[in-house]
Each structure stands twice: as C-alpha cells, then as structure tokens.
Amino acid sequence: MRRSVDKLYRMAVISLVALLPTVVAAESRPTPRPNVLLICIDDLKPVLGCYGDGTAKTPNIDRLAARGVVFEAAYCNQAVCSPSRNALMTGLRPQTLGIYDLDTHFRFGAPDAVTVAEYFRKNGYHTQAMGKILHTGHGNKEDEASWTTPHWRPRASQYQLQSSTASKRDNKNGPRGTATESADVPDNAYADGMIADEAVSRIAKAAKADEPFFIAVGFLKPHLPFVAPEKYWDLYDPASLPMPQVTEAPRGAPSYAAQYGGELRQYSDMPTKGDISPEDTRKLIHGYYAATSYTDAQIGKVMAALDQAGVSDNTIIVMWGDHGWHLGDHSMWCKHTNYEQATRIPVIVAAPGGVSGAKTSSLIETVDIYPTLCELAGLPPREGLDGISFAQVLKSPTIRTRDSVIHVYPRGGRLGRAIRTDHYRMVEWKKPGDDNTTAEYELYDYQSDALETMNLAGNKPEVLASLKVILAQHPEARPQVSGKATQEKPTSDRKKSADASTKNRKPLDRVAMFKKRDKDNDGRLSREEFLANQPDPDEAPARFPRFDKNGDGTLSQIEFVSSGKQTDGE
Numbered sequence: 001m002r003r004s005v006d007k008l009y010r011m012a013v014i015s016l017v018a019l020l021p022t023v024v025a026a027e028s029r030p031t032p033r034p035n036v037l038l039i040c041i042d043d044l045k046p047v048l049g050c051y052g053d054g055t056a057k058t059p060n061i062d063r064l065a066a067r068g069v070v071f072e073a074a075y076c077n078q079a080v081c082s083p084s085r086n087a088l089m090t091g092l093r094p095q096t097l098g099i100y101d102l103d104t105h106f107r108f109g110a111p112d113a114v115t116v117a118e119y120f121r122k123n124g125y126h127t128q129a130m131g132k133i134l135h136t137g138h139g140n141k142e143d144e145a146s147w148t149t150p151h152w153r154p155r156a157s158q159y160q161l162q163s164s165t166a167s168k169r170d171n172k173n174g175p176r177g178t179a180t181e182s183a184d185v186p187d188n189a190y191a192d193g194m195i196a197d198e199a200v201s202r203i204a205k206a207a208k209a210d211e212p213f214f215i216a217v218g219f220l221k222p223h224l225p226f227v228a229p230e231k232y233w234d235l236y237d238p239a240s241l242p243m244p245q246v247t248e249a250p251r252g253a254p255s256y257a258a259q260y261g262g263e264l265r266q267y268s269d270m271p272t273k274g275d276i277s278p279e280d281t282r283k284l285i286h287g288y289y290a291a292t293s294y295t296d297a298q299i300g301k302v303m304a305a306l307d308q309a310g311v312s313d314n315t316i317i318v319m320w321g322d323h324g325w326h327l328g329d330h331s332m333w334c335k336h337t338n339y340e341q342a343t344r345i346p347v348i349v350a351a352p353g354g355v356s357g358a359k360t361s362s363l364i365e366t367v368d369i370y371p372t373l374c375e376l377a378g379l380p381p382r383e384g385l386d387g388i389s390f391a392q393v394l395k396s397p398t399i400r401t402r403d404s405v406i407h408v409y410p411r412g413g414r415l416g417r418a419i420r421t422d423h424y425r426m427v428e429w430k431k432p433g434d435d436n437t438t439a440e441y442e443l444y445d446y447q448s449d450a451l452e453t454m455n456l457a458g459n460k461p462e463v464l465a466s467l468k469v470i471l472a473q474h475p476e477a478r479p480q481v482s483g484k485a486t487q488e489k490p491t492s493d494r495k496k497s498a499d500a501s502t503k504n505r506k507p508l509d510r511v512a513m514f515k516k517r518d519k520d521n522d523g524r525l526s527r528e529e530f531l532a533n534q535p536d537p538d539e540a541p542a543r544f545p546r547f548d549k550n551g552d553g554t555l556s557q558i559e560f561v562s563s564g565k566q567t568d569g570e
Contacts, residue, residue, distance in 0.1 A: 033212045033378065034315060034316050034351070035311055036120065036215070036316045037302070037316070037318070038217070038373075039218075039302065040132065040217070040320055041218075041219050042081065042221065042222070042322060043223040044292065044295070044321035044322075044345075045345070046345070048062070049062045056292060056293070057235045057236070058293060058296040060297065060303060061296050061348070064303060064348055066357045068317065068349050068351065068356060069349050071349070071393075072359055072361055073344075073363045074344070074346065074365075075364070075365055075366075076322060076365075076407060077093050077094055077366050077406075077407050078094045078408050079323040079335040079342035079343050079409060080409075081102065082101065082102045083099055084366060088116075088367075090114075090116075091369075092113065092367065092385065092386050093365075095415070095432075095475070096110075097109030097110055097478070099483075100415070102135060102137075102138040103139045104483030105140055105545070107541075109478075115143055115145070116369075116373060118146045119379070120214040121147070121214070126149070126213050127216075128151075128215055129146070129215070129217075129218065130151070130198045130217055130218065131191075131217055131220065132219070138173075141553060143527075144527035144553045151553050154194035154195055154198070156189075156194055160185050160189055160190070164178045169266060169267065177267065178225060178267060179226060179270050179287070180226045180284065181225060182230045183227070183229060184230045185230075186229065187229060190221075190228070192220055195217060195219060196217075196302055197301075203305040204305060207310065207311045208309075219299070221292070221294055222288050222291035222295065223291075226284065227287075227291065228294035233290040235289075241282060241285050243282065244281070244327065244329045244330075245329070248453075250452050250453060251453060252454060252455035253442050254442070257337065257411065257427070257442060258330065258337065259332060259334070259336045260333065261276065261332065261333030261334050262336075263333075263336070264284075276333065284328070284333075288327060316350070316352070316376050317350040317351070318369060319349075320345065320366070320369065321346045321347070322345070322366075323342060324343055326339070329341050329451070338407065338409045338418045338442075343407050343418070343420070347369075349394055351391075353394075355395060355396075355397060360398070362393045362397070362398075364405070365406070365407070371387045371389040372389045372390050375391040376394075403421065404420060404470050406419055406420075406474055413431055415431070417474070425442075426441060426457070426464060427442040428441055428468070428471060432476060432478065433476060442457055443457040517529050517530065524556055527554075530547075530560075531544070
C-alpha cells in the first residue's frame with residue numbers, strides 16, 4: 001500500500017514539474033498591446049439616451065456608454081468640420097495651426113505635424129480609416145501619412161428618392177436637393193451603412209493579425225441632409241419631439257456672434273432667408289433624430305464585430321462627435337457659433353482597466369484625445385501637443401484635468417476666443433494680434449441662465465476680469481494661414497528661357513515615371529511615393545491634391561499620367 005502511495009506521489013510531482021515551464025511561460029507572456037477603435041460622427045450633439053435625452057432612441061451608443069465613461073463636459077475646439085477634425089488628429093488647436101476654414105489642409109499650418117494615427121503607425125500599429133475622419137472636399141483631402149492601408153470611403157448616392165432631387169438649388173458648394181429624406185431602403189443604401197459593413201469586415205481581418213490595430217470609422221450622419229431609412233423615422237412621433245425653447249438671439253450680444261443657418265438654406269426646400277416655419281422646424285428635428293438613430297444602428301454593427309472577433313476587452317474605444325448643432329434654438333441652425341449648442345460634444349471612452357457605466361463632469365477638449373490614447377496604449381508621450389491626457393479620469397471619474405477649456409470661431413475678420421468653465425463662458429472678439437482694447441466680449445452664466453438668453457459682460461466685471469486672466473494664459477491666436485502654394489512669377493528673360501527649353505524638350509514618358517515611383521507595385525502612388533526625389537520639393541506638395549481628382553489620398557496611373565486633368569472614363 002505504501003509503495004502505491006509513493007508511486008502516485010512521484011507521478012504527481014513529475015507531472016507538476018512538467019507543467020511548470022508552461023505555467024511560468026503563461027505568467028511571463030507580455031500582455032498584448034491594446035487596439036484602438038476611433039468612431040467619429042459628423043454633426044452629432046449629445047441628443048443621446050446616455051446623455052439624458054428622453055426622446056432619443058440610441059440603444060447601441062447607450063450600451064457603449066455602459067462599457068465606459070460618458071464625458072458630460074466635452075467641447076470641440078471649433079464648431080465646424082475641418083478645424084475640429086484637425087484638432088482631433090493633430091492634437092493642435094485651430095489657433096495654433098492658424099486654420100479656421102474648410103479648404104486649408106492642416107499641413108499648411110504644421111508641415112511636420114504627426115497625426116495620432118501616424119504616431120501609432122510609427123509605434124507598430126496597423127492604421128486604417130474608412131468614412132469621414134479628416135475633412136475632405138472644398139479642396140481639402142485626407143492625410144496619406146496617417147494610414148498603413150489607404151483611406152477608404154463609400155461611393156453612395158446622397159438620396160434614394162427621385163422626389164428629393166426633382167428640384168435642386170444651385171450654390172457655391174454645388175446643387176442641393178431637399179434637406180430631409182425618408183426612404184424604404186436597407187441601411188447600406190446610404191453611405192453610413194456601407195461604412196459599417198466595411199468596418200465589420202476590416203475588424204474581423206485586423207483581429208487575426210499579429211500587430212495591434214488602430215481603426216478609425218467616420219460616420220456621415222446626422223450631417224445634412226437628414227436622410228435615413230424610413231424605419232428610423234418611424235421610431236419617433238413628430239408631435240412629441242422637443243421644440244426650441246428660446247427663439248431669440250442672446251440679448252446684448254454682438255450682432256455678428258449669431259448665425260441663422262446659411263448651410264441649411266442651401267437645400268432646395270428651405271427658405272433662403274427669413275424664419276424657418278414651425279412645420280419645417282419640426283420636420284428638421286424629426287430628421288435629425290432619425291439620422292442619429294440610423295447612425296446609432298451602424299455603431300451597433302461595429303461594436304458587435306469587436307465582440308465577435310473576441311477583441312473587445314483589449315480595445316480602447318473612443319466615440320467622438322466633431323461638434324454640436326443648433327436645432328432652431330435662438331432661431332439658429334447648424335453649427336458655426338461659440339454657443340453651447342454648437343460647441344458641446346458627445347465623448348464616450350471605454351478602455352481596458354477603466355471603469356464602466358460612469359459619467360464625469362471633468363472638462364475636456366477634442367485636443368485631449370490624442371495624448372489620452374497615447375497614455376492608454378502605453379506609447380511615449382508626444383511632445384508639443386495642445387492637449388492634456390485625461391486617462392486617469394477613466395479610472396477615477398471625479399478627477400479633473402482642466403479647470404477650463406478654450407474654443408474659437410471666426411466671424412468677419414474677427415476671431416471669437418471662448419473660455420468655458422463649469423460656471424461661465426466668456427468670448428473675446430477681436431482680430432488676431434490686435435490690442436485687447438479693441439475687443440468686444442460676451443459672458444454667460446450657466447447656473448442662472450443655462451439657455452444663454454443674456455450677455456452679462458457689462459453686468460459682472462469681476463467675473464469677466466477673472467476669465468480674461470485665464471485667456472491671457474493662452475498664446476495669441478495665429479491668423480489664418482494660406483493654403484495656396486505660391487510661385488515666383490518668371491521675368492521676361494526667364495520666361496523666354498523656359499519657353500525655349502520647353503520647345504526642345506522631349507515628351508516625358510509619364511507611364512514609365514509612374515511605374516518607377518510605385519515602389520510597392522500596388523498600382524497607386526501614395527503621397528510619399530509621389531513626393532520622393534521631386535526636382536522641385538517646395539512646389540511638389542501642392543500638385544498632389546490637384547492630381548488627386550477623386551480625393552482618395554492616392555494617385556492612380558490615369559491621375560498621374562494626365563496630371564489630374566479630366567479624361568474620358570474618369
């Protein structure tokens with residue numbers, strides 16, 4: 001009996017010893033680096049269930065909120081698409097870049113900027129993007145250096161019903177149809193459904209790769225026009241929708257501080273001037289909520305893809321709206337102001353090791369997302385950013401990283417620089433570089449006047465003075481930089497010489513040039529491939545966007561050979 005026990009004991013010890021290397025190896029195996037999923041939403045204000053909106057039907061975003069932290073005091077850096085997205089990607093404020101318009105690419109303001117995606121790419125991440133991340137159009141474009149895989153965007157019609165485009169209104173941004181559309185079509189008839197489908201496919205593939213991923217998914221709605229499949233319109237009773245409470249501009253505010261929906265009035269069924277009728281107001285609000293629910297459903301598909309791939313627990317998820325939106329409050333529409341409805345944004349972050357289902361009143365700006373992602377992923381801090389990491393707030397939501405935020409908006413040569421605290425917002429209006437004595441001010445007290453009905457700048461001099469002290473801690477704003485390449489005009493002698501040279505020059509074999517530059521043989525030229533060894537490195541960067549006729553951030557052989565000129569079949 002004793003021998004049997006000893007034998008069993010020896011066998012057990014041998015088994016444990018044999019298992020020991022495996023146990024040690026499992027304990028010493030490094031934790032895989034976290035993935036990043038960045039969800040960007042165009043024109044989304046915090047009309048979401050998780051932000052306390054009792055009307056909104058946003059179950060998928062609400063489930064994301066239950067996974068992480070809802071930032072109830074998040075603000076954009078400028079309430080318009082391109083500068084806001086520049087701030088997200090570069091970690092630099094508009095007044096640092098000197099870019100406040102839609103047209104100017106951020107590299108004209110900061111040629112050596114490294115975007116958050118590019119920084120992750122340089123640190124071993126596979127970066128890719130689909131949909132709207134940086135603003136493209138109006139002469140602007142994506143940033144090729146940011147993405148390991150070329151940026152992808154859907155090819156979809158804006159509308160699905162002929163009636164929506166039966167009458168179009170011409171304007172500087174091209175002809176526009178109706179401001180709303182409800183069509184009995186599947187989700188992927190519109191662009192956001194296509195973007196969600198692509199994201200689902202990309203996540204499934206990326207989850208199987210050896211390197212961590214940084215995937216940015218940019219949804220287009222609820223940006224105008226408010227189009228969405230009919231089933232999302234059916235979620236709402238028009239009679240029960242919240243209507244504007246205040247329909248007058250703030251009393252005592254500078255007349256130029258407001259705006260009354262110039263973007264909306266480009267659509268064919270909207271009045272070009274004057275009031276928006278109560279009927280149209282209700283329809284537009286209905287459309288905004290429907291489009292929000294439509295995008296919420298697409299986010300649900302993306303989140304499900306993370307779960308199905310088994311990578312949710314090791315993925316940092318950030319959902320960000322680029323700016324707010326006026327829905328008729330103060331009789332204002334769209335964004336383009338320094339007021340609360342235009343500048344407050346939804347931000348939800350779920351991160352490994354962070355708390356779940358929490359809300360925080362910690363003030364943050366869009367520029368803070370870049371350094372936060374770096375800290376959460378364990379990357380070295382990126383120097384020279386305007387943002388401050390709020391990573392610790394994800395573990396302790398009562399922590400505060402800022403006492404105030406700053407945002408801006410330009411108007412008629414002036415720049416409104418706004419300081420927002422928990423209690424107040426002050427806006428200083430003046431031309432960049434001008435003396436402070438030329439400035440006009442706005443001041444709003446959100447504890448006594450949450451709807452911004454009166455400018456109190458003349459009534460509370462002590463408060464105004466204290467906020468001026470905070471503003472003075474920020475650098476003076478940079479004037480708008482030029483996004484147009486300058487070229488020295490040739491003298492008559494230079495022109496004659498150039499003409500003679502051109503006359504005797506043999507035609508260039510641009511097909512051969514294309515193949516020589518296409519180092520990875522993928523049939524397209526990246527920005528880096530195009531710029532490599534150019535004989536005129538100062539002028540060459542300006543040619544790339546001109547050649548890139550479809551704005552996808554790469555050059556096809558046709559685009560390169562034709563120098564971006566229109567050809568049959570394009």
